[in-house]
Structures are given as C-alpha cells and as structure tokens.
Amino acid sequence: MAKINPITFIRQAREELLKVTWPSRETTIRYTVIVVVGSVVVGGIVGAMDFVLTKTLQAFIIS
Numbered sequence: 001m002a003k004i005n006p007i008t009f010i011r012q013a014r015e016e017l018l019k020v021t022w023p024s025r026e027t028t029i030r031y032t033v034i035v036v037v038g039s040v041v042v043g044g045i046v047g048a049m050d051f052v053l054t055k056t057l058q059a060f061i062i063s
Contacts, residue, residue: 004012023031
C-alpha cells in the first residue's frame with residue numbers, strides 16, 4: 001500500500017467534496033422532519049407493545 005502525503009490527501013478529499021451534489025436546505029429540513037416523526041411513531045408503537053406485553057405477562061404471573 002502506497003503512503004499518501006497528508007497534503008495530497010487533503011487536496012484529493014477537497015476535490016471529491018466539490019463533486020458532491022449537496023441537498024438544498026429545504027430538502028434537508030424535510031428529510032429531517034420525516035426521520036424525527038418516523039422515529040417518534042416507531043418509538044410510540046414499540047412503547048405501546050412493551051406496555052401491553054408487560055401488563056399481559058403480569059396478569060399471567062399474578063393469576
């Protein structure tokens with residue numbers, strides 16, 4: 001494996017970053033909101049399932 005000069009590495013990394021098509025601010029905000037809402041929904045579903053299963057197991061253990 002060839003050793004790369006740190007300056008060469010930084011130059012190449014910068015060149016690659018200039019090739020990237022970055023999303024607009026609006027797109028980034030939209031996707032962030034989708035991820036946060038999705039996470040809250042999934043968390044709510046998992047929390048509800050945990051609550052129901054816990055209560056069901058407690059009912060069997062206590063009975």
